[in-house]
Amino acid sequence: MSSRHHVGRIARLAWPLLVGQLALIANGVIDTVMVSRFSALDLAALALGVSIYVSVFVGLSGVLQALQPTIGQLFGAGRHDEIGDEVRQGMWLAVFLSVIGALVLMFSPLFLSVAKASPELVEKATLYLRIEALALPATLFFRVYSALNTAIARPKMVMAIQVCGLLLKLPLNALLIFGGLGLPAFGGPGCAIATTLIAWLMMLAAWLLVARLPVYRPLKLFGRGFVAPSWKTLRRLLWLGIPIGMSYFIEVTAFTLMAVFIARLGAVPVAGHQITANVGTVLYMLPLSIASATSTLVAQAIGGGNFAVAKKIGNAGIRLAIALSVLVGLVVYCLRGQIIRAYTPDPLIIGAALPLFLYIAFYQLFDSLQVTTAFVLRAYKVAVVPTVIYAVTLWGVGLGGGYLLGLDPLGLTPPNLLGPAGFWLANSASLGLVGIGLLYYLRHIQRRWLNAPA
Structure with missing residues (x-):
């Protein structure tokens, strides 16, 4: 050829991967623009919190990136029935990584103290990171879904969910940052609440599609009952x-x-x-x-x-x-x-x-x-x-x-x-x-x- x-x-x-990536960046832009209209303190806290969260998330999601070449090789070899095992172990890996990442985010004041910022700024940034800790499991589970779809050359489904999440971001941010419908104005932490809600909705939508659509059935992702962690598989995924x-x-x-x-x-x-x-x-x-x-x-x-x-x-x-x-x-x-x-x-x-x-x-x-x-x-x-x-x-x-x-x-x-x-x-x-x-x-x-x- x-x-x-x-x-x-x-x-x-x-191109669907590009649209999905741009949708993720747009979420960050929306947070920055809307929080900047609330207060300078909240914007500074957002910037400080994001710098820590991104470092944690990028590192942990990079570990899950090992699923993409692994599943891609199995798919190319026609060994579709083995893909389900890799995905299930990938979910276990996401659980373990979520625990590690959530602990880092929950104890964020230890890292924020290095910045020598004001107590008010540290308090806001800490609240932001602790809310984002609740979003981390959903984002990592969605990363497993993303790796699966990319590996089998079906990224449009991932793109569609990411774009829908972006469309929800603006109204949820407006409600939670500035207040309304009986809710108080949360300021910068409000966009973290919006991110968390959207992350869980995206993750649930993704795996509901996996359970319902016939295109996934040959991969045998469900129907095996409870599957315990396979330390051999997890070690292989971690090695990469x-x-x-x-x-x-x-x-x-x-x-x-x-x-x-x-x-x-x-x-x-x-x-x-x-x-x-x-x-x-x-x-x-x-x-x-x-x-x-x-x-x-x-x-x-x-x-x-x-x-x-x-x-x-x-x-x-x-x-x-x-x-x-x-x-x-x-x-x-x-x-x-x-x-x-x-x-x-x-x-x-x-x-x-x-x-x-x-x-x-x-x-x-x-x-x-x-x-x-x-x-x-x-x-x-x-x-x-x-x-x-x-x-x-x-x-x-x-x-x-x-x-x-x-x-x-x-x-x-x-x-x-x-x-x-x-x-x-x-x-x-x-x-x-x-x-x-x-x-x-x-x-x-x-x-x-x-x-x-x-």
Whole structure:
């Protein structure tokens, strides 16, 4: 089959994933916009709470990401009756991870004390995180459903539920943040209550569809009665999932810690960085969706024993992600003035953000390369070496280099790289090194599979 055929398959699978990811981001945007109209204290508490919750959720959901290549290979091999066992063990894994995550969120004052914020701010953020702890089991159970549907190339059902959840977000937020219908105004914690209610509704809708729709019956997900945890299966999932979760955590912290360091320079530089980072996050959803779709099709080809096809699909997905991301990055750079002014009318912040958009095109090139290659490697159930590459480059070169360039403790940085520009340059360079390292390792893995005995 031609590369064009594989690109078409990837695109058909990627667009529902993209819509679903954008719906998730829109939830966060709605929270920020609505809470900002309630009070500055609640907005600050929301920002503090979200930074902790996202780190916990991303790490734990990354562990569950091990289900996608596992189920994808079984589906490609036609071993549909074994998928139900993996999903049930995935649910047990979600239970155990929920307990760990909920404990972290419930004892959040220990982490919030590091921020040295005011008691009122800590109290609000603590309440937000403790409410979100109730949402965590539902979001992780939904992640299992999402992994199942993506692995069997049916992401439209996930997208539909995510979009419905987004439609519920606005009215529930308005009711719970500002009060109404006899309910008091909860402020920032109100959006956490809305998130929790929606998370449980989404999870119940998802598994009700699994129980009712005939498309899931060959997978034998139900009808086996109570199934105890299989420690052998859970260990196998954790062996793949923990490195994936760690790589997600490294990516998130490498990005969020940039803001922590840049905050030392004052409000204007950090505001300019935040606008650029927000645009970069939205753009990242495109290669992330392509990466997930490519990984699914590669895993199915591996499961079917079509290793040459798996290589072609992986390479096609990487090329597609790079081409589209660079194109979008260039368009964003050309429209940078209009985009920044949509965020803020402040000329100082506009002046701080404008030079950072130079890095968007380069950043998208390297980001699309690394995320797509990493997902293809996960389809081969390879995650340990990529995680080491992430840690060394993103923390070492990205954060370490950004600190040396942006804050200039040695007095060697050129003036045009002082501040946020130095951090963005170092982070872009680190992503480039990650992408090159992962691509080299992928070539080694592909050759090994092609030369392996049948």
